[in-house]
Amino acid sequence: MTGGAGYIGSHVVRAFQQAGIPPVVLDxxxxxxxxFVPADVPFVHGSILDVPLVARTLAEHDVTGVVHLAGFKYAGVSVDxxxxxxxxxxxxxxxLLTAMADQGVEAIVFSSSAAVYGTPDVDxxxxxxxxTPESPYGESKxxxxxxLRDQGRATGLRHTSLRYFNVVGSGTPDLYDTSPHNLFPxxxxxxxxxxTPRINGTDYPTPDGTCVRDYIxxxxxxxxxxxxxxxxGEGRTLEPVYNLGSGDGVSVRQIMTAMADATGIAFExxxxxPRPGDPARIVASGELAARDLGWRMTHTLADMVSSAWEARRAH
Structure with a gap:
């Protein structure tokens, strides 16, 4: 698992352990x-740019598939x-794909991003x-x-990419979001x-005038x-990409209200x-992921905020 020591990656590591699938982390x-990496999980300190290291890691740990979460993820900074x-x-x-081909590892789940859509003109x-990505980050994803698509055509690589929007909350208080750019932190x-937290714009064409986004x-x-x-791993045929979305979204003002409720800190x-280029609404359907992966959102906005607050207080 590349990037398994990050906020998202460390949660994926725990999920694999709970599912009985032993992970190996390269970060x-x-x-x-x-x-963030449990002591009983093999950890390799290194970069995916180092092909010999990646190949050696795959070979030494008998890796049969890769979850690729490593990457530079800051869209705004990517412009500079x-x-x-x-x-x-x-x-x-x-x-990474070169090392996988060298070692005969034939399956990969890629952590992509909703940034590939840019500013969509659909509800x-x-x-x-x-x-239509609008940043080097979105383009790179x-x-x-x-x-992955081209390697699949050339070699039969089994793959899928997961596109998602705003990832929040915490699955356990010892894992938390340390990003200097994300809304919840x-x-x-x-x-x-x-x-006092700030809202950028309150006159958007949405129910409460603030931007609506997908949070997971x-x-x-x-x-x-x-x-x-x-x-x-079971050889099932998957779509090349899946959106992981709520289908309805949450407004920035709703988040602020939930933050006040969870923290007990009253504020206006x-x-x-409004920031230039901020679309009023970006929400995705998760229907394909539900159909093929049996996936659905199980946490409410209150869960997202309260778990983030619990982790924040723990640190």
């Missing part, structure tokens, strides 16, 4: 944490660091929605999907530091990776001007 710890983004996400994925995003940090609990996301890996968020 360069550029954004992950060694302490495009070459770094492409090296980590495109060259890194190509190198409900499906897998057929046009891919789409290229990663193409690499930003709001919780503001509240614990005595600052990290434990539900981890379960989707297990389901996809099992399906590939500051209102700032």
């Amino acid at each position: 360069d710890l550029s954004s992950g944490h060694r302490g 660091r495009p070459l770094h983004t492409y090296e980590q996400n495109v060259t890194g994925t190509a190198n 409900l995003v499906t897998e057929a929605t046009a891919t 789409l290229i990663g999907e193409w690499l 930003l709001v919780l940090d503001a509240l614990t530091q005595g600052r 609990h990290v434990a539900d996301l981890a379960d989707a990776h297990v389901a996809a890996a099992r399906a590939l 968020p500051d209102v700032a001007p």
